[in-house]
Amino acid sequence: DVKVTQSSRYLVKRTGEKVFLECVQDMDHENMFWYRQDPGLGLRLIYFSYDVKMKEKGDIPEGYSVSREKKERFSLILESASTNQTSMYLCASNSGRASGELFFGEGSRLTVL
Amino acid sequence: AQTVTQSQPEMSVQEAETVTLSCTYDTSESDYYLFWYKQPPSRQMILVIRQEAYKQQNATENRFSVNFQKAAKSFSLKISDSQLGDAAMYFCAYRGHNNDMRFGAGTRLTVKP
Numbered sequence: 001d002v003k004v005t006q007s008s009r010y011l012v013k014r015t016g017e018k019v020f021l022e023c024v025q026d027m028d029h030e031n032m033f034w035y036r037q038d039p040g041l042g043l044r045l046i047y048f049s050y051d052v053k054m055k056e057k058g059d060i061p062e063g064y065s066v067s068r069e070k071k072e073r074f075s076l077i078l079e080s081a082s083t084n085q086t087s088m089y090l091c092a093s094n095s096g097r098a099s100g101e102l103f104f105g106e107g108s109r110l111t112v113l
Numbered sequence: 114a115q116t117v118t119q120s121q122p123e124m125s126v127q128e129a130e131t132v133t134l135s136c137t138y139d140t141s142e143s144d145y146y147l148f149w150y151k152q153p154p155s156r157q158m159i160l161v162i163r164q165e166a167y168k169q170q171n172a173t174e175n176r177f178s179v180n181f182q183k184a185a186k187s188f189s190l191k192i193s194d195s196q197l198g199d200a201a202m203y204f205c206a207y208r209g210h211n212n213d214m215r216f217g218a219g220t221r222l223t224v225k226p
Contacts, residue, residue, distance in 0.1 A: 104157050
């Protein structure tokens with residue numbers, strides 16, 4: 001069974017803290033993605049990676065960075081968390097095929113106080 | 114960047130009836146994929162159905178079918194014989210040549226018994 005695992009389901013952080021969100025997939029997928037999900041806005045792409053050490057900015061990369069040192073792991077980093085980064089964060093992966101569906105993790109709900 | 118628009122924030126349907134969810138998109142590409150994803154309450158996002166743009170025939174998966182109008186850039190989802198388990202957020206998504214996936218804002222579907 002395919003699996004995308006996000007390290008934390010719920011996090012509460014303070015403004016200015018550095019936050020790491022980890023994502024691991026066990027499907028040997030080339031592509032990995034980070035989205036944030038907000039009511040009324042749907043899913044917005046933050047960053048994606050199509051190979052180890054490769055990354056591409058999505059639509060809302062400001063305030064975020066990513067790391068992909070190994071194929072199976074894709075980390076989202078908030079260097080200095082702010083209250084407007086309170087959101088649900090979804091990690092996903094898929095194969096390099098254009099028709100490849102995305103497989104999602106369960107999500108990480110981050111609250112920044 | 115490509116945009117995906119879902120103009121119905123909420124829809125409701127009576128159990129056993131049929132409902133259609135709307136989606137439009139904007140792109141200059143000729144070859145791409147379109148998807149509908151379902152996100153049940155507090156559960157992971159899963160794929161419902163996909164459509165390849167170069168195929169004229171509308172995709173069908175059991176009770177789920179699409180109406181793909183390429184010239185109009187429209188991709189609606191029809192759910193027949195609606196069941197209580199169909200209640201969820203539904204997201205329309207676009208995937209183009211650069212492999213990133215763009216989502217609409219979502220439609221919340223309620224199924225009334």
